[in-house]
Amino acid sequence: MTTYNFCAGPAMLPTEVMLQAQEEFINWHGRGCSIMEMSHRGKDFMAVAAKAEQDLRELMQIPAHYKVLFMHGGGRGQFAAVPLNLMQAGKTADYIVSGAWSKAAAEEALKFGAVKTQQIQHKVDGIRTLTAEKDWLINPNASYVHFCPNETVDGLEFTGVPETEVPLVADLSSTILSRPLDVSHYGVIYAGAQKNIGPSGLTVAIVREDLLPKASSNIPAILDYRLAAENDSMFNTPPTYAWYLAGLVFAWLKRQGGVEAMGKLNQQKADTLYGYIDQSDFYRNDVAPQYRSWMNVPFLLADERLNDLFVSEAENAGLLALKGHRMVGGMRASIYNAMPLAGVQTLVTFMQEFERVHG
Numbered sequence: 001m002t003t004y005n006f007c008a009g010p011a012m013l014p015t016e017v018m019l020q021a022q023e024e025f026i027n028w029h030g031r032g033c034s035i036m037e038m039s040h041r042g043k044d045f046m047a048v049a050a051k052a053e054q055d056l057r058e059l060m061q062i063p064a065h066y067k068v069l070f071m072h073g074g075g076r077g078q079f080a081a082v083p084l085n086l087m088q089a090g091k092t093a094d095y096i097v098s099g100a101w102s103k104a105a106a107e108e109a110l111k112f113g114a115v116k117t118q119q120i121q122h123k124v125d126g127i128r129t130l131t132a133e134k135d136w137l138i139n140p141n142a143s144y145v146h147f148c149p150n151e152t153v154d155g156l157e158f159t160g161v162p163e164t165e166v167p168l169v170a171d172l173s174s175t176i177l178s179r180p181l182d183v184s185h186y187g188v189i190y191a192g193a194q195k196n197i198g199p200s201g202l203t204v205a206i207v208r209e210d211l212l213p214k215a216s217s218n219i220p221a222i223l224d225y226r227l228a229a230e231n232d233s234m235f236n237t238p239p240t241y242a243w244y245l246a247g248l249v250f251a252w253l254k255r256q257g258g259v260e261a262m263g264k265l266n267q268q269k270a271d272t273l274y275g276y277i278d279q280s281d282f283y284r285n286d287v288a289p290q291y292r293s294w295m296n297v298p299f300l301l302a303d304e305r306l307n308d309l310f311v312s313e314a315e316n317a318g319l320l321a322l323k324g325h326r327m328v329g330g331m332r333a334s335i336y337n338a339m340p341l342a343g344v345q346t347l348v349t350f351m352q353e354f355e356r357v358h359g
């Protein structure tokens with residue numbers, strides 16, 4: 001039976017990538033050992049690492065004055081790294097709170113200095129919506145403004161950026177590489193790998209050079225952007241296997257036609273699923289259409305008592321990990337880059353059948 005894994009993270013990886021990793025697992029390119037058993041400073045791994053960075057730069061068209069850092073610690077590691085590296089004495093940091101993850105980022109930053117939060121998610125007639133970025137209140141003296149363009153738990157996404165001179169810091173953990181984006185708008189972009197890049201354990205941070213800290217006496221070395229940049233992300237042993245696998249994913253993305261092609265496919269996947277939900281009285285999604293996430297689609301059953309049955313029957317049909325986040329309830333289908341259109345179509349067919357039997 002073909003299975004499709006809708007897990008929010010760690011999420012599915014492209015089958016082609018998994019097969020390549022399997023083939024190379026024990027004896028990488030005839031070297032007699034696995035890539036994960038090699039020195040990170042040896043020329044083989046250095047070449048793998050450099051190729052991964054080069055491919056990511058190409059995919060995202062990252063300008064030369066940005067450093068690409070391969071770090072540890074996931075999204076939450078960056079929740080600490082951002083204030084530690086970017087907060088300036090006597091200035092606040094602005095946090096735009098659009099959902100669960102940006103809220104958690106603001107709470108972490110509060111440990112390190114003055115933080116000003118602005119709540120932008122609200123409900124209008126039972127529909128969850130956001131304040132548009134042109135109406136955000138940004139302090140022109142803030143060290144930076146942090147926001148999360150795709151709220152993985154809430155299923156809310158926005159693509160706009162505010163017009164301000166203050167450096168923009170974006171948590172792209174669950175939307176990086178899913179559609180084109182202009183890196184030059186941002187000061188820092190970061191993403192835990194386990195949603196759209198590769199396995200967990202790796203975090204990518206893209207940092208504009210002028211934002212690298214000048215003095216880093218109080219920054220834990222492992223979270224220090226400057227140290228990471230000066231040492232080509234090898235100040236300490238990087239997560240080599242995750243880095244290698246991310247490289248395979250980047251090469252796969254290039255073969256798919258890059259972020260332009262992924263954007264079209266992701267829109268088609270999202271339209272297919274939301275389109276079906278919207279015409280049904282049995283299922284609903286409560287996010288305003290212009291802020292619906294292309295990556296994480298939460299949906300509710302009209303009769304919540306059927307939730308467990310839905311999840312278990314879906315699993316029997318090979319549709320995995322559809323249980324919603326405990327904060328939102330219902331179901332959630334995460335449909336990142338690696339999820340093929342066929343997976344979404346199979347889900348919709350299952351939903352139709354479930355509605356026919358239980359509706």
Ligand SMILES: *Cc1c(COP(=O)(O)O)cnc(C)c1O
Binds near residue numbers: 074
């Ligand atoms: C998953 C996620 C995180 C947390 O990532 P960890 O690697 O578990 O720390 C942070 N932000 C967003 C938007 C996420 O989706």
